[in-house]
Amino acid sequence: MSSSKDTQEEIAASLSSLSKSLKPNTTRIYPSPPSSPPQTKSNVSKARRGFEDELRSSGTGSSVLLTPPTSPPRNTSNLTSKEEKPAENKTQMNASALKTLLGVDNWRCGCPTTKEKPCRIPIPEGNRDQVNSQIESMVTLTQSSPELEAKLDKLATLVNCRYHDCGGPKDSRIESWTTAFPVGDKPVVSVEKQIRKALGHVSTQCIGITKDEISCKGRIGGRKVQNCTKTIDEIVKPEVYLDDAYLDSLLKVLETNMFCRFHMNQQRHKNVEWKSSIMEIRKKADLELVQSIENNAPERLESRAQAPNTQETGSLSTKKSNDLVLHNRGLPTPRNSRSLSLDLDQDPATVWPQAYDTTPFDIIARSDRLADYKSSYYLIRREVTKPLESGDQEDGYVYMYEVEGNKGFVKIGYTGRSIEMRHEEWGFDCNREPKALYPIPSGSAMVVPNARRVEALCHAELDHRRIRIYCRGCLKQHIEWFEISPAEAIAVIQKWSHWMTTRPYQSTRLRSVVKWTLKVEEMRRVRNIDQFMKQISVAAI
Structure with missing residues:
Protein backbone atom coordinates (compact mmCIF):
# COMPACT_ATOMS: atom_id res chain seq x y z
CA MET A 1 0.00 0.00 0.00
CA LEU A 79 -4.94 41.94 -14.12
CA THR A 80 -3.62 44.89 -12.20
CA SER A 81 -3.33 48.17 -14.05
CA LYS A 82 0.43 47.81 -13.80
CA GLU A 83 0.30 44.49 -15.70
CA GLU A 84 -2.37 45.51 -18.16
CA LYS A 85 -1.00 48.79 -19.48
CA PRO A 86 2.21 47.62 -21.15
CA ALA A 87 0.37 44.70 -22.77
CA GLU A 88 -2.11 47.12 -24.30
CA ASN A 89 0.60 49.36 -25.68
CA LYS A 90 2.24 46.48 -27.53
CA THR A 91 -0.92 44.67 -28.60
CA GLN A 92 -2.52 47.68 -30.24
CA MET A 93 -0.84 49.45 -33.09
CA ASN A 94 -1.22 53.22 -33.15
CA ALA A 95 -3.70 54.28 -35.86
CA SER A 96 -1.40 57.01 -37.11
CA ALA A 97 1.51 54.58 -37.35
CA LEU A 98 -0.65 52.05 -39.18
CA LYS A 99 -1.76 54.70 -41.66
CA THR A 100 1.90 55.46 -42.38
CA LEU A 101 2.76 51.77 -42.75
CA LEU A 102 -0.05 51.37 -45.27
CA GLY A 103 1.12 54.44 -47.19
CA VAL A 104 -2.11 56.45 -46.96
CA ASP A 105 -0.99 59.13 -44.51
CA ASN A 106 -0.54 61.69 -47.32
CA TRP A 107 -4.14 61.22 -48.53
CA ARG A 108 -3.07 60.02 -51.97
CA CYS A 109 -4.01 56.84 -53.79
CA GLY A 110 -0.43 55.58 -53.51
CA CYS A 111 -0.81 52.54 -55.79
CA PRO A 112 2.20 51.86 -58.03
CA THR A 113 1.71 53.33 -61.49
CA THR A 114 3.01 51.83 -64.74
CA LYS A 115 6.21 53.79 -64.06
CA GLU A 116 6.47 52.15 -60.62
CA LYS A 117 5.86 55.45 -58.84
CA PRO A 118 3.11 56.00 -56.23
CA CYS A 119 -0.11 57.33 -57.75
CA ARG A 120 -0.64 60.96 -56.72
CA ILE A 121 -4.40 61.17 -57.24
CA PRO A 122 -5.97 62.53 -54.01
CA ILE A 123 -8.29 60.43 -51.90
CA PRO A 124 -11.76 62.05 -52.13
CA GLU A 125 -12.58 64.37 -49.23
CA GLY A 126 -15.81 62.48 -48.64
CA ASN A 127 -13.90 59.23 -48.05
CA ARG A 128 -11.43 60.50 -45.45
CA ASP A 129 -13.56 60.06 -42.34
CA GLN A 130 -14.37 56.52 -43.48
CA VAL A 131 -10.66 55.84 -44.07
CA ASN A 132 -9.84 56.98 -40.52
CA SER A 133 -12.63 54.83 -39.12
CA GLN A 134 -11.48 51.83 -41.13
CA ILE A 135 -7.88 52.27 -39.95
CA GLU A 136 -9.06 52.52 -36.32
CA SER A 137 -10.95 49.24 -36.69
CA MET A 138 -7.77 47.41 -37.74
CA VAL A 139 -5.22 48.50 -35.12
CA THR A 140 -5.60 45.27 -33.10
CA LEU A 141 -5.58 42.92 -36.09
CA THR A 142 -2.81 40.57 -37.15
CA GLN A 143 -2.20 38.46 -40.23
CA SER A 144 -3.93 35.66 -38.32
CA SER A 145 -7.18 37.65 -37.98
CA PRO A 146 -9.89 36.12 -40.21
CA GLU A 147 -11.49 39.52 -40.83
CA LEU A 148 -8.29 41.23 -42.02
CA GLU A 149 -8.72 40.56 -45.73
CA ALA A 150 -12.29 41.91 -45.84
CA LYS A 151 -11.28 45.05 -43.97
CA LEU A 152 -8.32 45.66 -46.30
CA ASP A 153 -10.61 45.17 -49.29
CA LYS A 154 -12.93 47.88 -47.97
CA LEU A 155 -9.96 50.17 -47.28
CA ALA A 156 -8.71 49.71 -50.84
CA THR A 157 -12.15 50.65 -52.15
CA LEU A 158 -11.99 53.90 -50.15
CA VAL A 159 -8.36 54.75 -50.91
CA ASN A 160 -7.56 53.55 -54.43
CA CYS A 161 -8.37 55.89 -57.30
CA ARG A 162 -10.53 54.90 -60.27
CA TYR A 163 -7.48 53.55 -62.12
CA HIS A 164 -6.49 51.18 -59.31
CA ASP A 165 -9.74 50.16 -57.58
CA CYS A 166 -10.20 46.75 -59.22
CA GLY A 167 -8.38 43.76 -60.64
CA GLY A 168 -4.64 43.26 -60.31
CA PRO A 169 -3.73 46.66 -58.81
CA LYS A 170 -6.25 46.24 -56.00
CA ASP A 171 -5.32 42.60 -55.31
CA SER A 172 -1.60 43.38 -55.25
CA ARG A 173 -2.09 46.24 -52.84
CA ILE A 174 -4.13 44.17 -50.41
CA GLU A 175 -1.41 41.51 -50.51
CA SER A 176 1.25 44.15 -49.83
CA TRP A 177 -0.77 45.75 -47.01
CA THR A 178 -1.17 42.39 -45.28
CA THR A 179 2.57 42.17 -44.63
CA ALA A 180 2.44 45.43 -42.64
CA PHE A 181 0.50 43.70 -39.85
CA PRO A 182 2.04 41.57 -37.09
CA VAL A 183 2.11 37.87 -37.87
CA GLY A 184 0.02 36.85 -34.88
CA ASP A 185 0.00 33.73 -32.72
CA LYS A 186 -1.39 31.43 -35.40
CA PRO A 187 -0.25 32.67 -38.80
CA VAL A 188 -2.26 30.74 -41.37
CA VAL A 189 -2.03 31.15 -45.11
CA SER A 190 -4.60 28.88 -46.70
CA VAL A 191 -3.45 26.22 -49.12
CA GLU A 192 -5.62 27.88 -51.76
CA LYS A 193 -3.82 31.21 -51.42
CA GLN A 194 -0.41 29.54 -51.45
CA ILE A 195 -1.23 27.67 -54.65
CA ARG A 196 -2.61 30.80 -56.32
CA LYS A 197 0.61 32.60 -55.47
CA ALA A 198 2.70 29.73 -56.84
CA LEU A 199 0.78 29.79 -60.13
CA GLY A 200 1.18 33.56 -60.46
CA HIS A 201 -1.15 36.24 -61.78
CA VAL A 202 -3.06 35.62 -64.98
CA SER A 203 -1.64 37.64 -67.88
CA THR A 204 -2.89 38.66 -71.31
CA GLN A 205 0.58 38.08 -72.78
CA CYS A 206 1.93 34.94 -74.42
CA ILE A 207 4.65 33.05 -72.52
CA GLY A 208 6.16 31.68 -75.73
CA ILE A 209 9.68 32.30 -77.02
CA THR A 210 10.29 33.83 -80.44
CA LYS A 211 12.89 32.77 -83.00
CA ASP A 212 15.11 35.52 -81.61
CA GLU A 213 15.02 33.77 -78.22
CA ILE A 214 13.04 36.55 -76.54
CA SER A 215 9.65 36.47 -74.83
CA CYS A 216 6.75 36.78 -77.25
CA LYS A 217 4.40 38.91 -75.09
CA GLY A 218 1.79 38.83 -77.85
CA ARG A 219 -1.88 38.84 -76.90
CA ILE A 220 -3.42 35.48 -76.11
CA GLY A 221 -6.99 36.81 -76.24
CA GLY A 222 -9.75 37.16 -73.68
CA ARG A 223 -10.99 33.59 -74.09
CA LYS A 224 -7.64 32.09 -73.09
CA VAL A 225 -7.29 34.61 -70.26
CA GLN A 226 -10.65 33.49 -68.90
CA ASN A 227 -9.69 29.84 -69.46
CA CYS A 228 -6.60 30.41 -67.31
CA THR A 229 -8.69 32.00 -64.57
CA LYS A 230 -11.21 29.15 -64.63
CA THR A 231 -8.44 26.54 -64.62
CA ILE A 232 -6.75 28.10 -61.59
CA ASP A 233 -10.12 28.25 -59.81
CA GLU A 234 -10.35 24.48 -60.34
CA ILE A 235 -6.75 23.72 -59.36
CA VAL A 236 -7.08 25.39 -55.94
CA LYS A 237 -9.95 23.08 -55.01
CA PRO A 238 -8.77 20.30 -52.65
CA GLU A 239 -10.43 17.60 -54.76
CA VAL A 240 -8.05 18.64 -57.54
CA TYR A 241 -4.75 19.49 -55.86
CA LEU A 242 -4.95 16.31 -53.75
CA ASP A 243 -5.45 14.15 -56.86
CA ASP A 244 -2.11 13.92 -58.67
CA ALA A 245 -3.49 12.68 -61.99
CA TYR A 246 -6.21 15.30 -62.12
CA LEU A 247 -3.79 18.01 -61.01
CA ASP A 248 -1.28 17.08 -63.72
CA SER A 249 -3.97 17.32 -66.40
CA LEU A 250 -5.22 20.72 -65.29
CA LEU A 251 -1.69 22.13 -65.02
CA LYS A 252 -1.21 21.17 -68.68
CA VAL A 253 -4.50 22.89 -69.51
CA LEU A 254 -3.28 26.02 -67.75
CA GLU A 255 0.02 26.15 -69.60
CA THR A 256 -1.62 25.42 -72.97
CA ASN A 257 -3.90 28.44 -72.59
CA MET A 258 -0.95 30.78 -71.97
CA PHE A 259 0.32 30.65 -75.56
CA CYS A 260 -0.77 32.80 -78.50
CA ARG A 261 -1.74 31.21 -81.82
CA PHE A 262 1.84 31.47 -83.11
CA HIS A 263 3.35 29.47 -80.25
CA MET A 264 0.59 26.97 -79.46
CA ASN A 265 2.91 24.02 -80.10
CA GLN A 266 5.63 25.21 -77.73
CA GLN A 267 6.21 23.67 -74.32
CA ARG A 268 7.80 25.64 -71.51
CA HIS A 269 7.25 22.87 -68.94
CA LYS A 270 5.77 25.40 -66.53
CA ASN A 271 3.43 22.63 -65.41
CA VAL A 272 6.40 20.73 -63.94
CA GLU A 273 7.51 23.79 -61.94
CA TRP A 274 3.97 24.40 -60.71
CA LYS A 275 3.52 20.75 -59.70
CA SER A 276 6.74 20.85 -57.67
CA SER A 277 5.60 24.02 -55.86
CA ILE A 278 2.17 22.57 -55.11
CA MET A 279 3.67 19.36 -53.74
CA GLU A 280 5.81 21.42 -51.36
CA ILE A 281 2.73 23.35 -50.25
CA ARG A 282 0.85 20.10 -49.65
CA LYS A 283 3.75 18.62 -47.72
CA LYS A 284 4.03 21.68 -45.51
CA ALA A 285 0.26 21.81 -44.91
CA ASP A 286 0.16 18.12 -43.92
CA LEU A 287 3.11 18.55 -41.55
CA GLU A 288 1.46 21.53 -39.86
CA LEU A 289 -1.76 19.55 -39.52
CA VAL A 290 -0.02 16.55 -37.97
CA GLN A 291 1.69 18.85 -35.47
CA SER A 292 -1.68 20.41 -34.68
CA ILE A 293 -3.15 16.96 -34.07
CA GLU A 294 -0.21 16.06 -31.82
CA ASN A 295 -0.78 19.24 -29.83
CA ASN A 296 -4.48 18.50 -29.42
CA ALA A 297 -3.98 14.83 -28.51
CA PRO A 298 -3.72 15.48 -24.72
CA GLU A 299 -7.11 17.21 -24.76
CA ARG A 300 -8.59 14.15 -26.47
CA LEU A 301 -7.02 11.90 -23.85
CA GLU A 302 -8.40 14.03 -21.04
CA SER A 303 -11.84 13.97 -22.66
CA ARG A 304 -11.74 10.18 -22.88
CA ALA A 305 -10.57 9.97 -19.25
CA GLN A 306 -13.57 12.00 -18.13
CA ALA A 307 -15.90 9.76 -20.15
CA PRO A 308 -14.42 6.24 -19.73
CA ASN A 309 -17.53 4.47 -21.06
CA THR A 310 -17.36 6.19 -24.42
CA GLN A 311 -16.58 3.65 -27.13
CA GLU A 312 -13.27 4.28 -28.90
CA THR A 313 -13.99 4.83 -32.59
CA GLY A 314 -10.47 4.70 -33.94
CA SER A 315 -6.78 5.03 -33.33
CA LEU A 316 -4.89 8.31 -33.33
CA SER A 317 -3.66 7.58 -36.82
CA THR A 318 -7.26 7.18 -37.98
CA LYS A 319 -8.13 10.50 -36.36
CA LYS A 320 -5.20 12.12 -38.15
CA SER A 321 -6.57 10.84 -41.42
CA ASN A 322 -10.03 12.16 -40.58
CA ASP A 323 -8.59 15.52 -39.58
CA LEU A 324 -6.66 15.71 -42.84
CA VAL A 325 -9.94 15.22 -44.67
CA LEU A 326 -11.59 17.94 -42.59
CA HIS A 327 -8.59 20.23 -43.10
CA ASN A 328 -9.01 19.84 -46.84
CA ARG A 329 -12.75 20.57 -46.72
CA GLY A 330 -14.00 17.02 -46.58
CA LEU A 331 -11.71 15.62 -49.24
CA PRO A 332 -10.79 13.62 -51.16
CA THR A 333 -14.13 13.42 -52.89
CA PRO A 334 -15.19 11.37 -55.91
CA ARG A 335 -14.24 12.79 -59.27
CA ASN A 336 -17.87 12.93 -60.36
CA SER A 337 -18.49 15.57 -57.66
CA ARG A 338 -16.10 18.05 -59.30
CA SER A 339 -17.53 21.05 -61.11
CA LEU A 340 -15.38 20.27 -64.19
CA SER A 341 -15.64 16.87 -65.86
CA LEU A 342 -12.26 16.11 -67.38
CA ASP A 343 -11.05 13.23 -69.51
CA LEU A 344 -7.43 12.79 -68.43
CA ASP A 345 -6.44 11.88 -72.01
CA GLN A 346 -8.21 14.89 -73.51
CA ASP A 347 -6.32 17.49 -75.54
CA PRO A 348 -5.62 20.32 -73.05
CA ALA A 349 -6.60 22.89 -75.69
CA THR A 350 -10.14 21.49 -75.96
CA VAL A 351 -11.05 21.21 -72.27
CA TRP A 352 -12.81 24.57 -72.15
CA PRO A 353 -15.54 25.30 -74.74
CA GLN A 354 -14.86 27.74 -77.56
CA ALA A 355 -17.55 30.22 -76.53
CA TYR A 356 -17.97 33.95 -75.99
CA ASP A 357 -18.58 35.33 -72.51
CA THR A 358 -22.25 36.16 -71.94
CA THR A 359 -22.13 36.83 -68.20
CA PRO A 360 -23.36 40.16 -66.75
CA PHE A 361 -20.84 42.99 -66.64
CA ASP A 362 -18.69 43.45 -63.55
CA ILE A 363 -19.82 47.06 -63.00
CA ILE A 364 -17.46 49.10 -60.81
CA ALA A 365 -19.25 52.45 -61.00
CA ARG A 366 -22.71 53.43 -62.19
CA SER A 367 -24.28 56.85 -62.56
CA ASP A 368 -27.02 57.90 -60.14
CA ARG A 369 -28.17 60.80 -62.35
CA LEU A 370 -29.58 59.01 -65.39
CA ALA A 371 -32.21 61.68 -66.05
CA ASP A 372 -30.00 64.71 -65.39
CA TYR A 373 -28.78 65.31 -68.95
CA LYS A 374 -27.83 68.93 -68.22
CA SER A 375 -25.22 67.76 -65.70
CA SER A 376 -23.04 66.87 -68.69
CA TYR A 377 -23.20 70.34 -70.28
CA TYR A 378 -19.95 71.54 -68.73
CA LEU A 379 -18.15 68.52 -70.22
CA ILE A 380 -19.65 69.21 -73.63
CA ARG A 381 -18.57 72.87 -73.54
CA ARG A 382 -15.05 71.89 -72.51
CA GLU A 383 -14.76 69.29 -75.28
CA VAL A 384 -16.22 71.53 -77.98
CA THR A 385 -13.94 74.47 -77.23
CA LYS A 386 -10.68 72.50 -77.04
CA PRO A 387 -8.35 72.83 -80.06
CA LEU A 388 -8.17 69.72 -82.21
CA GLU A 389 -5.13 67.57 -81.50
CA SER A 390 -3.40 65.65 -84.28
CA GLY A 391 -5.39 62.48 -83.52
CA ASP A 392 -8.65 64.44 -83.64
CA GLN A 393 -7.99 65.68 -87.16
CA GLU A 394 -8.18 62.26 -88.80
CA ASP A 395 -11.31 61.02 -90.55
CA GLY A 396 -12.85 57.73 -89.46
CA TYR A 397 -15.96 55.87 -88.44
CA VAL A 398 -18.07 56.11 -85.29
CA TYR A 399 -19.76 52.85 -84.30
CA MET A 400 -21.96 51.38 -81.58
CA TYR A 401 -22.60 47.82 -80.45
CA GLU A 402 -23.99 45.71 -77.61
CA VAL A 403 -23.09 42.26 -76.31
CA GLU A 404 -25.18 39.29 -75.28
CA GLY A 405 -26.23 39.10 -71.65
CA ASN A 406 -26.10 42.87 -71.08
CA LYS A 407 -29.19 44.36 -72.65
CA GLY A 408 -29.60 48.09 -72.08
CA PHE A 409 -25.87 48.87 -72.31
CA VAL A 410 -24.16 50.12 -75.47
CA LYS A 411 -20.57 50.85 -76.40
CA ILE A 412 -19.66 53.85 -78.55
CA GLY A 413 -16.27 53.99 -80.23
CA TYR A 414 -14.42 55.15 -83.31
CA THR A 415 -11.87 53.66 -85.69
CA GLY A 416 -9.78 54.77 -88.62
CA ARG A 417 -10.02 51.28 -90.13
CA SER A 418 -13.02 49.14 -91.00
CA ILE A 419 -15.69 48.69 -88.34
CA GLU A 420 -15.72 44.93 -88.91
CA MET A 421 -12.01 44.73 -88.13
CA ARG A 422 -12.44 46.76 -84.94
CA HIS A 423 -15.31 44.53 -83.81
CA GLU A 424 -13.13 41.46 -84.34
CA GLU A 425 -10.41 42.99 -82.16
CA TRP A 426 -12.86 43.75 -79.35
CA GLY A 427 -14.27 40.23 -79.61
CA PHE A 428 -10.79 38.70 -79.39
CA ASP A 429 -9.49 40.86 -76.54
CA CYS A 430 -12.61 40.81 -74.35
CA ASN A 431 -14.17 37.50 -75.46
CA ARG A 432 -17.55 39.15 -75.96
CA GLU A 433 -19.19 39.06 -79.37
CA PRO A 434 -20.11 42.56 -80.61
CA LYS A 435 -23.60 42.92 -82.06
CA ALA A 436 -23.58 45.96 -84.35
CA LEU A 437 -26.20 48.62 -83.61
CA TYR A 438 -24.78 51.52 -85.64
CA PRO A 439 -24.31 51.81 -88.51
CA ILE A 440 -26.46 48.97 -89.82
CA PRO A 441 -25.13 47.32 -91.85
CA SER A 442 -21.63 48.23 -90.77
CA GLY A 443 -20.55 48.23 -94.41
CA SER A 444 -22.78 51.27 -95.01
CA ALA A 445 -20.76 53.46 -92.64
CA MET A 446 -20.01 56.99 -93.81
CA VAL A 447 -16.63 58.59 -93.14
CA VAL A 448 -16.87 61.23 -90.40
CA PRO A 449 -14.45 64.17 -90.18
CA ASN A 450 -12.52 64.45 -86.91
CA ALA A 451 -13.88 61.05 -85.82
CA ARG A 452 -12.06 60.91 -82.49
CA ARG A 453 -13.50 64.28 -81.45
CA VAL A 454 -16.99 63.10 -82.43
CA GLU A 455 -16.55 60.08 -80.18
CA ALA A 456 -15.36 62.33 -77.33
CA LEU A 457 -18.39 64.62 -77.73
CA CYS A 458 -20.76 61.63 -77.64
CA HIS A 459 -19.08 60.39 -74.46
CA ALA A 460 -19.28 63.85 -72.89
CA GLU A 461 -23.00 64.22 -73.60
CA LEU A 462 -23.76 60.76 -72.24
CA ASP A 463 -21.54 61.06 -69.18
CA HIS A 464 -24.60 60.97 -66.91
CA ARG A 465 -25.33 57.51 -68.38
CA ARG A 466 -21.77 56.17 -68.23
CA ILE A 467 -20.84 52.94 -66.47
CA ARG A 468 -17.35 51.73 -65.60
CA ILE A 469 -16.74 48.01 -65.91
CA TYR A 470 -13.86 45.63 -65.23
CA CYS A 471 -13.26 43.25 -68.10
CA ARG A 472 -12.08 39.77 -67.12
CA GLY A 473 -11.05 39.10 -70.70
CA CYS A 474 -8.55 41.91 -71.33
CA LEU A 475 -8.06 42.57 -67.56
CA LYS A 476 -8.69 46.28 -68.03
CA GLN A 477 -11.37 48.81 -67.22
CA HIS A 478 -13.78 50.04 -69.90
CA ILE A 479 -15.38 53.47 -69.63
CA GLU A 480 -17.00 53.65 -73.07
CA TRP A 481 -20.18 51.83 -72.05
CA PHE A 482 -23.45 53.66 -71.41
CA GLU A 483 -26.77 52.73 -69.86
CA ILE A 484 -29.09 53.98 -72.57
CA SER A 485 -31.41 52.71 -75.28
CA PRO A 486 -29.90 52.18 -78.74
CA ALA A 487 -32.30 54.71 -80.29
CA GLU A 488 -31.26 57.51 -77.91
CA ALA A 489 -27.58 56.75 -78.40
CA ILE A 490 -27.89 56.68 -82.19
CA ALA A 491 -29.50 60.13 -82.10
CA VAL A 492 -26.50 61.46 -80.16
CA ILE A 493 -24.01 59.95 -82.64
CA GLN A 494 -25.87 61.35 -85.64
CA LYS A 495 -26.17 64.80 -84.05
CA TRP A 496 -22.43 65.24 -83.47
CA SER A 497 -21.48 63.57 -86.75
CA HIS A 498 -23.68 66.04 -88.63
CA TRP A 499 -22.35 69.02 -86.67
CA MET A 500 -18.77 68.01 -87.51
CA THR A 501 -19.60 67.94 -91.24
CA THR A 502 -20.29 71.71 -90.98
CA ARG A 503 -16.53 72.16 -90.38
CA PRO A 504 -16.81 74.10 -87.09
CA TYR A 505 -13.02 74.28 -86.61
CA GLN A 506 -10.54 76.43 -88.51
CA SER A 507 -6.77 76.43 -88.82
CA THR A 508 -4.76 79.20 -87.18
CA ARG A 509 -1.04 79.66 -87.71
CA LEU A 510 0.98 80.71 -84.67
CA ARG A 511 4.56 81.17 -85.88
CA SER A 512 5.50 77.73 -87.22
CA VAL A 513 2.64 75.90 -85.48
CA VAL A 514 -0.81 75.35 -86.99
CA LYS A 515 -3.70 75.00 -84.55
CA TRP A 516 -7.25 73.96 -85.27
CA THR A 517 -9.59 75.98 -83.05
CA LEU A 518 -13.34 76.50 -82.80
CA LYS A 519 -14.64 79.20 -85.11
CA VAL A 520 -15.66 82.50 -83.54
CA GLU A 521 -19.34 82.14 -84.46
CA GLU A 522 -19.45 78.64 -82.95
CA MET A 523 -17.76 79.94 -79.81
CA ARG A 524 -20.57 82.48 -79.42
CA ARG A 525 -23.23 79.80 -79.84
CA VAL A 526 -21.65 77.55 -77.23
CA ARG A 527 -21.92 80.29 -74.59
CA ASN A 528 -25.62 79.44 -74.40
CA ILE A 529 -25.07 75.71 -74.21
CA ASP A 530 -28.74 74.81 -73.75
CA GLN A 531 -29.79 76.62 -76.92
CA PHE A 532 -26.74 75.32 -78.79
CA MET A 533 -27.69 71.72 -78.00
CA LYS A 534 -31.25 72.24 -79.23
CA GLN A 535 -30.04 73.85 -82.45
CA ILE A 536 -27.65 71.07 -83.44
CA SER A 537 -30.27 68.43 -82.54
CA VAL A 538 -32.80 69.98 -84.89
CA ALA A 539 -30.21 70.39 -87.65
CA ALA A 540 -29.36 66.67 -87.55
CA ILE A 541 -32.95 65.54 -88.19
Missing part, protein backbone atom coordinates in the same frame (compact mmCIF):
# COMPACT_ATOMS: atom_id res chain seq x y z
CA SER A 2 2.83 2.34 0.92
CA SER A 3 4.61 1.50 -2.33
CA SER A 4 1.47 2.31 -4.34
CA LYS A 5 1.09 5.60 -2.51
CA ASP A 6 4.73 6.51 -3.18
CA THR A 7 4.24 5.67 -6.86
CA GLN A 8 1.17 7.91 -7.06
CA GLU A 9 2.96 10.80 -5.39
CA GLU A 10 5.96 10.39 -7.70
CA ILE A 11 3.78 10.35 -10.84
CA ALA A 12 1.70 13.29 -9.61
CA ALA A 13 4.88 15.29 -9.01
CA SER A 14 6.11 14.45 -12.52
CA LEU A 15 2.78 15.45 -14.04
CA SER A 16 2.82 18.72 -12.11
CA SER A 17 6.31 19.43 -13.44
CA LEU A 18 5.15 18.63 -16.96
CA SER A 19 2.13 20.92 -16.54
CA LYS A 20 4.40 23.81 -15.57
CA SER A 21 6.54 23.25 -18.65
CA LEU A 22 3.39 23.42 -20.81
CA LYS A 23 2.12 26.71 -19.37
CA PRO A 24 2.38 29.66 -21.76
CA ASN A 25 5.04 32.23 -21.06
CA THR A 26 2.93 34.96 -19.52
CA THR A 27 5.72 37.50 -19.94
CA ARG A 28 5.63 37.17 -23.73
CA ILE A 29 3.84 40.08 -25.39
CA TYR A 30 1.27 39.31 -28.09
CA PRO A 31 1.58 39.04 -31.08
CA SER A 32 5.15 37.70 -31.11
CA PRO A 33 5.28 34.18 -32.60
CA PRO A 34 6.05 31.28 -30.27
CA SER A 35 9.77 30.66 -29.92
CA SER A 36 9.62 27.03 -28.79
CA PRO A 37 10.95 24.58 -31.38
CA PRO A 38 8.29 22.31 -32.93
CA GLN A 39 9.98 19.09 -31.82
CA THR A 40 9.35 19.96 -28.17
CA LYS A 41 5.63 19.52 -28.75
CA SER A 42 6.19 16.03 -30.10
CA ASN A 43 8.38 15.17 -27.10
CA VAL A 44 5.67 16.42 -24.77
CA SER A 45 3.15 14.13 -26.43
CA LYS A 46 5.51 11.16 -26.03
CA ALA A 47 6.09 12.06 -22.37
CA ARG A 48 2.38 12.17 -21.73
CA ARG A 49 1.84 8.78 -23.37
CA GLY A 50 4.68 7.40 -21.22
CA PHE A 51 3.05 8.63 -18.02
CA GLU A 52 -0.30 7.20 -19.11
CA ASP A 53 1.26 3.78 -19.77
CA GLU A 54 2.93 3.91 -16.33
CA LEU A 55 -0.37 4.76 -14.71
CA ARG A 56 -2.15 1.88 -16.40
CA SER A 57 0.56 -0.63 -15.47
CA SER A 58 0.55 0.49 -11.82
CA GLY A 59 -3.21 0.18 -11.57
CA THR A 60 -3.60 3.68 -10.21
CA GLY A 61 -5.47 5.12 -13.18
CA SER A 62 -8.66 5.64 -11.21
CA SER A 63 -7.04 7.76 -8.55
CA VAL A 64 -4.72 9.96 -10.62
CA LEU A 65 -5.63 12.28 -13.53
CA LEU A 66 -4.64 10.97 -16.96
CA THR A 67 -3.55 14.44 -18.09
CA PRO A 68 -1.74 17.13 -16.19
CA PRO A 69 -3.98 19.81 -14.70
CA THR A 70 -4.23 22.85 -16.93
CA SER A 71 -4.07 26.28 -15.46
CA PRO A 72 -7.16 28.42 -16.14
CA PRO A 73 -6.74 31.18 -18.71
CA ARG A 74 -5.78 34.51 -17.25
CA ASN A 75 -8.75 36.80 -16.99
CA THR A 76 -7.71 40.22 -18.23
CA SER A 77 -10.19 41.82 -15.86
CA ASN A 78 -8.19 40.41 -12.93
